[in-house]
Amino acid sequence: MVLRPCVRHAAWHWATPEAQAVLATRDLAAILRFHRRVHGQSQAETGDLIGYDKTYVSAIELGKRRLTDVTALRHIAERLALPPHVLGITDRTDTDFRAVIQFGQSTVRLAEIARQAGHASEAVAELWPLVARLEARARDGHTEREALRLLADARLGLGTALGNVLPEERLATAAHWTARSLRVVSFLDDPELTATALRMHGNELRKAGLVGAAVSRLVSAAALAPNRTSRAAVLPLLARAAGALGNASLLDRTVQDMRALLEEVDHTSLVNPVALYEIELRGLIGTGRARAAIIRAEQEAPAPTIAVAPQWRVIELITSGKVRLLGGDTRGAVELLTQAVTQAHAQRLPHQLQRIIRTGGDALAEVSGKAEQALAQLRIELAA
Template sequence: MPPPPGITPASLTPRPLARHITWHWATPQAQDVLATRDLGAILRFHRQVHGQSQLDLATLLGYDKTYISALELRKRRLTDLGSLRHVAQSLSLPPHALGITDAADSDHRAVIQFGESTVRLAEIARQSGHASEAVAELWPLVARLEARVDEGYAEHDVLHLLARARLGLGTALGNVLPEEHLSTAAHWTAKSLDIARRLDDPALTWTVLRMHGNELRKAGLHGAAVDRLTRAATLAPSRGARAAVLPLLARAAGALGSTPLFDRTIKEANRMLDEVDHTSLFNPVALSEIHMRGLVGTGRNREAVSQAERAAPTPTIAVAPQWRVIQLITVGRVSMLAGDHAGAGELFTNAVHEAAEQRLPHQLQRVLRATGLLLPSPHEAAARALCQLRAEMAA
């Protein structure tokens, strides 16, 4: 399934958030203040963040300075819904922060609720080999959340959901875009990192660093990828979380040609196989593919051939469909290094078929580079499939 009509790699380039966004309402301190529903405390917090006097705030709201003082000291109460809505709008607060529930606010709450489900289902779709469907689901959600933030309503739940939606969109794009447009995927994940930093959310920061680093690697920015992934490994909140980073770091180190870092990382990852639960990325089959590719990337072709000739690891968990394609191509490359062109040709042919079915242009481009003039049949098949995918994306 192609992206929605009119959505092209160019149109998916993220635009910067509006300059007037009030990030301060999304901080942990602001969340504590807003949770009190105390208008006086909210007004004082706003003034403190912006360095405003009571007179400045009174001018902004169109009230008298003494009235602002009375509200902050709780000597006066503001109960009129129209006035509360005016204060909320002036301070770029959602109405519900001041106890107002209206149709627009109820609609916004529904967007948050269904947005959470959309992000989860899109990730399931991507992991199941339907990345283009994930893009189609996430793009409208990201656009709607960005419109909300551009209006100045930078609530914590909106920004947190926007970060995760952008991250999911960038990761899905990393599957469906050809190599020349993979920087777009990395830009989307980078935008999530900006939000995670502003929210001061360690768990979100770890997640974004991990996934952003992988998109940087796919875009060919290997040094930056290693930097982000190394930081993600350092920030990992648990052994399982660190295990989730290590395969990605090993791939980036191999692509960079950093033999010491690759060897340390793949060794640690293999050692942890018996210590943590396996996932679609962290499992013996995936690590075997990463090991082979890293050995080739660090110039150790003979060791890569020896690795391929060993007994295939026993699958311990269902592997995502795209990993099957990745593994076929890597084993095909190593088979060519071993002089087995017939076996490599069969592997590449199967990889082309599955990559076309799953709409994975980047993997088709890997086949093109690996086969060249030596294996004309899979090379031509990959070229035809890639041309077809590009035509569908441009439609």
């Protein structure tokens, strides 16, 4: 179910599409009328807020008075929690804020590139300061749509990056940050952004072990997806969650839908035949169909159609190693899982090392021991 506030919090009224249309007019009269309507204020109450009497507010709204004094306009902008440029004023504070928006958008994009390249720790380091600065601005009552959109994107990026670098027992922290993004998104009335936030939050819930909630969020994301590309981004994660939940019918339907969409959309690090192959294998095991997974693995693996992100290579090695072990190929399993240990350690992926430990178990004690040593080293680094 899409998360929406029961009552739209008045402090966030400038974030709505309707507000953006009003602000675009740069008309103080229209802005005051909108503010009063959203807050349920009389002209006298709005006058008290901005420092004018009811008669003067009425005159402004009726177009009988035009306010041009820069000091007065800056004061009104501050009282209404608006950036000064909305009322035709440009000062250093507003210029700095607009620079933060432009720089912040670049930071979010570069952090995602870093995460995809196997440098999630660096992504976290870049996103923390941005999130803190935007949250401080929101707490001060400045809730312009562009700032809130950036805050939502930054929280999503931070949660996803943390989901790569944290061990399993701390993955709830990653889900916490993606959930906080959803709280912002619910005010923005943007279906595509909502679908994206639900998708990313659902995936972090799955990794944190909250599989039922994950499936619910991902089903909603798929339903809200406004186009094939957006839906294709959801389906691999939904298939993963369905497998983890043990829901064979949902897994099979989702894999079938995903396979069809691969012919219609551009491939990404998540949406491609190699990723779907790994997801299907893991899902078959998760739904109690190990024999089907072994048969599927014996078939020729799909050829890569796009460069695979480093962490996806680790994930694929672990899943393939598990299938080899279930099929009785101990030597092959050891080879694949040993590679996975090396790469997971190099990329600082603690929860993937935990997957290797579970996969190897007592049957592959040497591999499990190497993974435990690597995990212990990462824990020391995380603690520092």
